[in-house]
Amino acid sequence: MARGEELHPCDSPRGGAGQKEKIFVSVRLRPASERERARKDIVTDWECVNSTTIFFKSSIPERSLFPSAHMFDRVFGSDCSTREVYEEGAKEVALAVLDGINSSIFAYGQTSSGKTYTMSGITKYTVADIFDYMEKHPGREYTLKFSAIEIYNESVRDLLSADSLPLRLLDDPEKGTVIEKLIEETIEDQDHFHELISICEAQRQIGETSLNEMSSRSHQILRLTVVSSESAYGGAENAGTLAASVNFVDLAGSERASQTLSAGQRLKEGSHINRSLLTLGTVIRKLSTGRNSHIPYRDSKLTRILQNSLGGNAKTAIICTLNPARSHVEQSRNTLLFASCAKEVTMNAHVNIVMSDKTLVKQLQRELARLENEMRGLRSSTPVTIDSAADLKEKELLIAKMEMEIAELTRQRDIAQSKVQELLQEKQYELLNPEERSIVEAMTDQAKLGDNKLAHEPDNRMMERMNSQNLLQFAETAEDNFLLDGSSPRLSLTANNFVELGPDPSKSWEDGCETIGEDTDGCREVKCIEIQERPSEIEKKPDQCVSPPDKLDQKVDIIVPVKGESEKGTDDVNNADADVSYESLKKKIQDMQKTINCLLNLGHMDQSPDSSETDTCSSRSLKVTRSRSCRATLVGLSKSPEEQKTGTPASDGSYNVYQRTESSFSGEVPSSRNLPRKDSRFSGAIHRSNSEDLMSLRDFGFNGMTGLHSKTTRNMVPADRQTQRGQDLDLSTSRGSSHPSIEDWSSEFESRRREIIALWDLCDVPLVHRSYFFLLFRGDPSDAVYIEVELRRLSFLKSTSAPKGSQGTGKSSSSKALSQEREMLSRRILKKHSRKERESLYEKWGVSLNTKQRSLQVARKLWTNTEDIDHSMESAQLVAKLLGMEVTSHVQKEMFELSFSPKPPINKRKSFSWRT
């Protein structure tokens, strides 16, 4: 059985650490020796009647008056083994040392009664059990130390020391009495311990031989000290090092000096022996009374050294040994008298934890926290509760009053707001030209055709937004206007701006102002494309782009009444049937939106040579119309010839395909059938069919570029396949094929490179750039995208640097749109810089700071000075749009990102600088 479980103080039947308990007293009657039996002296008057009672059965009449029965904690008869005595009379106390409790085992009795015989066995068994326990608990660290002293004639001698010099006793404020210079041997194993015991016995016999051959007249104290590491006890809560000692005290014979001593040296010896024994008796007797009287520990070396083991912090067991011979009956009776006294002594043992400073601090902190909690508890239990309740009631009244005030103020504010709105609406309406008024009236009529009650609310919101925008415009500075104009996502009818839906129309006019001011992105193209790709979601998304009529010069903001998600809450309050009519309302709003689109596109279509745009009103699949900015990204609105025939997407539907003619810079506009195509996947590319394609290219100012390829059509490299460098690239020279051969690409590459070289000359591109480009891009299929970028870039440079009037006559409107697009992109890029940074850039670029005309300059500078903008992917994408490319495929993204990277990678191809 594990000793810790068996003898832990808490589990002990005799009480745990810190609890009062009596000294465990047992009596052992040794058997008669052979010699004693031979002398017929064995007649014994003692009989152990049971395990706790020894009986005196004297046949001598004069002794019959003595008490005949004595009870102790345990009585061992002559037939009991030492093992039994250890197990039942000493083990529990001895092994308490493993739990950090000091303990002592005394052997008391007259000479030759068996003290040494018993104590040596108990010491041996104890050590064996300690080692056994340590082996069963390898995770704990134990240190076992051993020391041995002999007290003879009130002189303390170290039995482990070779010399016989007496040791001094010192008083330590913490430890009590300590023996100076006492040797403490660390015991490695049981064999080591037995060696040490042999040394002690040898030392003791040397002394005894010189003094008294017949009897042991000295007191021997063997001390085992067990130190266990912190982990051995209790975990973090009770962390600390345990340190305790167990004393095995083999006392000198207790017979009276008169019986053994006569005179001279022997008398002195006897008095000293008795002094320790007598003091021990006195101490035990005084302790047994329980009175708070003086205990004379310091009267002898023995009691002084064993002070703790006798009346303090220790567990103690006393084994009183009896000589069975009738001739020693007096001494035996004295021994029993001593045992009876000792039985009454109460001890107060507790665990000895040697705490580290850290542990002590933690414990003190815990104690402090506990005391603070107690104090708080005391405070809270004081009669403050009445005041608190009164305070609470007062505050509740105050809150109720404030709520009423808030409600009144809100009502007044609403009234004021509605008055302001009415005034602004009137004023705004007056500012509209007749055509704009008719548009607004048409919108209003359209709304009135449905549910008047429901239609009014969006109208009001629309006007709110109009008003808010006007207010905003007046508030902006020139610098802010430059960055905000065209980038806010509101619907704006202006000759120089595109039309786009604004933010959530359900928000108040104050919110609208904030939203407009904050939404600098303004890029709704992606949403438009998503809607296009997932027709089922169209009706859920109010964001639609409307192309503005170019002839409108005056800037007027019109908010199309659109029901947003957040509006539902208002309807719930204002209209009990809101949930039921929500779908119908949404449909009406969509119809209205369609009407607006039609109205607005009428103006636009007047200028368009192709009437396919009218499909935006009539075709279900083309509900989403576009602003000019959207045009750069909206794709796939029209079906390809293949799709028209089969009803399925053309080719594999996975890459950008566009076609160009080879007659460079001719300025001719290709027919709609030869314009770039785009299928759904790369929705951001600029390629579209028919009129969309035409407008797209015009808008971006790529007339020269499209004309450039008028003779030989070609396909762009599929973007997703560009990621697989080294693999065959599918190219085609025919419109219907999407898988061109390597031969086709080679001739294509040569042709394009010639174009590039020609453009370099026209654009006066530095030789360094030309050299790098020429060396790096030498016809690998994956070069297609780089070649394409360079061509576009050069086309742009050419178109923007060429003198006015040299770019063809039919370009003005698309050039204007391109200019607007560049402005918008430039603003978005520059918005990423602080005002200070922007101004320093303008200064660096020599761009005018005071008018909006600078936008074109800024766009051009951003085109050629990409190192001046931040290196984020978003900026790269915006610059890509400036280049007229849509960064949707992995390779393109990668390319632009790397082009912007301040630390170019090892791959030179990727690190090619696109700057001129």
Ligand SMILES: Nc1ncnc2c1ncn2[C@@H]1O[C@H](COP(=O)(O)OP(=O)(O)OP(=O)(O)O)[C@@H](O)[C@H]1O
């Ligand atoms: N229980 C016992 N069984 C057998 N022999 C015993 C027993 N107790 C003691 N003896 C023997 O009795 C003799 C005296 O024992 P021991 O030396 O232990 O007595 P003692 O009390 O220590 O005497 P002293 O006070 O002189 O040292 C020894 O020879 C020992 O072997």
